[in-house]
Amino acid sequence: MKRSVAAWLLVGLSLGVPQLGRGDVCDPSPCENGGICLSDLAGDSYSCECPEGFTDPNCSSVVEVGPCIPNPCHNGGTCEISEAYRGDTFIGYVCKCPGGFNGIHCQHNINECEAEPCKNGGICTDLVANYSCECPGEFMGRNCQYKCSGPLGIEGGIISNQQITASSTHRALFGLQKWYPYYARLNKKGLINAWTAAENDRWPWIQINLQRKMRVTGVITQGAKRIGSPEYIKSYKIAYSNDGKSWAMYKVKGTNEDVVFRGNVDNNTPYANSFTPPIKAQYVRLYPQVCRRHCTLRMELLGCELSGCSEPLGMKSGHIQDYQITASSIFKTLNMDMFSWEPRKARLDKQGKVNAWTSGHNDQSQWLQVDLLVPTKVTGIITQGAKDFGHVQFVGSYKLAYSNDGEHWTVYQDDKQRKDKVFQGNFDNDTHRKNVINPPIYARHIRILPWSWYGRITLRSELLGCTEEE
Numbered sequence: 001m002k003r004s005v006a007a008w009l010l011v012g013l014s015l016g017v018p019q020l021g022r023g024d025v026c027d028p029s030p031c032e033n034g035g036i037c038l039s040d041l042a043g044d045s046y047s048c049e050c051p052e053g054f055t056d057p058n059c060s061s062v063v064e065v066g067p068c069i070p071n072p073c074h075n076g077g078t079c080e081i082s083e084a085y086r087g088d089t090f091i092g093y094v095c096k097c098p099g100g101f102n103g104i105h106c107q108h109n110i111n112e113c114e115a116e117p118c119k120n121g122g123i124c125t126d127l128v129a130n131y132s133c134e135c136p137g138e139f140m141g142r143n144c145q146y147k148c149s150g151p152l153g154i155e156g157g158i159i160s161n162q163q164i165t166a167s168s169t170h171r172a173l174f175g176l177q178k179w180y181p182y183y184a185r186l187n188k189k190g191l192i193n194a195w196t197a198a199e200n201d202r203w204p205w206i207q208i209n210l211q212r213k214m215r216v217t218g219v220i221t222q223g224a225k226r227i228g229s230p231e232y233i234k235s236y237k238i239a240y241s242n243d244g245k246s247w248a249m250y251k252v253k254g255t256n257e258d259v260v261f262r263g264n265v266d267n268n269t270p271y272a273n274s275f276t277p278p279i280k281a282q283y284v285r286l287y288p289q290v291c292r293r294h295c296t297l298r299m300e301l302l303g304c305e306l307s308g309c310s311e312p313l314g315m316k317s318g319h320i321q322d323y324q325i326t327a328s329s330i331f332k333t334l335n336m337d338m339f340s341w342e343p344r345k346a347r348l349d350k351q352g353k354v355n356a357w358t359s360g361h362n363d364q365s366q367w368l369q370v371d372l373l374v375p376t377k378v379t380g381i382i383t384q385g386a387k388d389f390g391h392v393q394f395v396g397s398y399k400l401a402y403s404n405d406g407e408h409w410t411v412y413q414d415d416k417q418r419k420d421k422v423f424q425g426n427f428d429n430d431t432h433r434k435n436v437i438n439p440p441i442y443a444r445h446i447r448i449l450p451w452s453w454y455g456r457i458t459l460r461s462e463l464l465g466c467t468e469e470e
Contacts, residue, residue, distance in 0.1 A: 035059035067092035075129070077106030100129025120144045137217045137276035140308040146466060148217050148278070148304035150311055152210065155186040155300050156349075157431035158382065159208060166206040168198035170294065172227070179226070179296070181206050186222055186270065186300040194224035196231065197288070197295040204295050205239075207285040213242060216284055218274040218302035223267035223292070230267035231296035235260050235289040240281035247285065250275065260289060272302070280306065305436070309379050309466035313372065316348040316462050324371040329360030331456060333388055341388070341458070343368055348384055348432070348462040356386035358393065359450070359457040366457055367401075368448045372467075375404060378441040380464035381448070385429035393455030394426040395448075402443035411449075412441060422451055429458075440465065 026037035031048035035058070039046045050059035068079035073095035082094045097106035113124035118133035122144030125132045135144035153159040166181035177192055184195035184206055197204030210216075223232025237258050238250040249258045253276075261273045288295040304310040314320035322344035333339035333354070341358035346368055350356065359366040372378075385394025399420050400412040414421040423435045450457045 031059050033059045072105055073097070074105050074107045075101045075109075077101065098129070117143050120147075137274040137278045138302070140215065140278070140304075146304075146308040147311055148215055148308050149274075149302045150304055150464075151186075152208075152214065152216070152301040152303055153432060153434060154184070154208065155188075156382070157185075158434040159210070163209045163211065164195075164206070165209070166195055166197065167204050168201040170196035170198050184297050184299050186220055186298050188298055194222075194226075194231075194296050194298045196224075196226065196297075199294070201295075203287070205285050205287045206297060206299075207244075207283060208301060209244065210282050210284070210301075213280060213282050213306060214303055215306050215308065216240070216275060216279040216281065216301055216303040218272055219261075219284075219286070220270045220272045220300040220302065221263055221286075222270045222298040223264045224296050224298055225267050226294065226296060229293060231291070231293045232264040232267050233288045233291050233295055233297055234263045234265075236263055237261070237287040237289060238275070238279070239285040239287065240279045241283040241285070242281055244283050247283075250279065253277070263288075263290075267296075274302075278303065305379060307379065309377055309440070310464045311466060312348075313376065313378070313463040313465055313467075315346070315370070316350075318347075320370060320372070320463075324373065325357075326369045326371075327357055327359065328366045328368075331358035331360045346459050346461055348382055348460050350460055353389075356384075356393075356458050356460045358386075358388065358459075362453065362457055364449070364451060366450055368450075368459055368461070370446045370463060371406070372444050372446065372463075374467065375442055375444050376465055376467050378402075378437055378443065378446060378463055378465040380434060380436050381423070382432050382434045382462040382464065383425055383448075384432055384460040385426045385454075386458050386460060387429050388456065388458065391455055392429040393458035394429055394453065395450045395457060395459050396425045396427075396452040396454055397422050398425055398451050399423070399449040400437070400441070401447040401449055402441045403445040403447075404443055406445050409445075409447065412437070415439070425450075425452070434464075 025039050025043060025046045029037040031037045033054045035048040035050045037046050037048060048059050053063050055061050055063050068081060071079050073079045077095040077097045079093050079095055084091050084094050095106050100110050102108050102110055109128055111126045112131035113126045117131060118124045120139045122133040122135045133144050138147060138149035140146050140148050161182035164182045170179045179192055179196035181195045183192060195206055237260060239247045241247045251257060252259055264271050284301060325343045325346060327343035331341045339354055341354055341356060343357045345355060346357035357368055383395060399422055401409045403409045411420045426433045446463060
């Protein structure tokens with residue numbers, strides 16, 4: 001059936017009205033700077049195709065262009081505009097490379113090991129923009145610059161009797177002679193001068209509790225004579241623990257095989273073994289493997305605090321010279337110059353008739369001062385008393401003060417109590433007493449301020465720390 005022209009016009013109008021109502025998302029065009037608008041099939045959304053030099057959804061942002069955009073430098077290098085040429089070609093930029101990289105575009109990792117940064121036999125491994133040093137047992141620090149091989153105090157007495165235990169004790173002469181574990185101190189003298197395990201002890205051991213986790217880098221062993229007969233440990237193993245309950249044996253590196261250390265060949269000559277890698281533990285236990293007659297031992301552990309900064313600064317060795325040690329006053333026995341107890345004699349383990357500093361007055365205004373010449377990190381102190389013609393004398397407690405100019409002094413404070421810290425001193429004239437200074441002191445001048453004493457104020461000492469920082 002034919003429709004009239006008017007009918008067709010009405011149909012067309014009715015269909016066209018809603019389409020004109022929807023409109024076109026690209027009319028007018030939302031794209032700026034000559035961008036071409038493209039709508040999706042449904043006509044609900046659009047995207048802009050931007051001409052070169054413009055960006056963003058509507059082509060509204062100008063794209064910066066130049067030799068440094070995009071950045072041609074790798075590994076975090078900074079691009080700088082420069083009238084630079086490579087051969088005959090103008091490139092217009094240079095790359096400033098961060099540490100550890102080089103090359104035109106900072107594309108090459110520098111081999112830091114070529115500069116041989118590891119000291120004292122350390123093995124260098126090159127890393128990305130870095131390096132690491134594998135240090136021999138007695139050294140530590142980023143560049144193996146710290147020596148960590150000082151005696152930990154078995155011989156000197158810093159390690160007390162209670163810290164040395166064993167699986168058993170040998171009793172001789174009907175039980176009258178007892179060779180206790182705390183006699184196992186290197187170079188100990190006397191009739192009973194070592195530890196000996198009981199004869200029926202099939203798996204003997206001796207154990208040192210260091211009271212806190214420390215870095216142990218070696219051990220010195222020594223035998224002894226018992227009833228005139230040389231006795232010593234020919235070989236041994238080492239175990240370590242942080243709680244005294246769970247133990248690990250020291251192994252051959254990269255294997256599950258226990259290290260069997262060589263021991264002594266006679267009763268008196270000390271023999272040292274080093275631990276590479278070092279042991280980091282609170283407890284160290286020595287297991288004798290082969291013994292001559294009986295398992296008899298004197299010993300010392302070597303190492304340092306975990307920080308590595310606890311080496312003697314030179315009172316005992318003489319590295320700190322006489323003129324660097326001064327005091328508030330000086331005592332003279334019988335008022336004679338030949339018995340003058342001068343500050344320069346206040347050196348740990350100093351021997352002789354007059355072998356320490358004694359103050360001329362017994363009061364709390366006395367002091368012993370050490371000038372370290374340069375600001376130094378001081379992490380510990382060892383003190384010791386002395387005898388004046390048979391009279392036992394020592395400092396029972398003390399404070400510390402420090403200064404960088406020798407004029408303005410600060411007394412070391414207890415962090416928790418916020419008052420002057422009083423350090424525990426000695427109980428006799430000969431035993432070493434070590435105190436850790438934590439946090440450490442950074443200063444050139446150190447003063448020991450005696451706070452209590454027995455007899456007269458009498459002191460031998462050593463400062464511990466290091467003169468360089470990583």
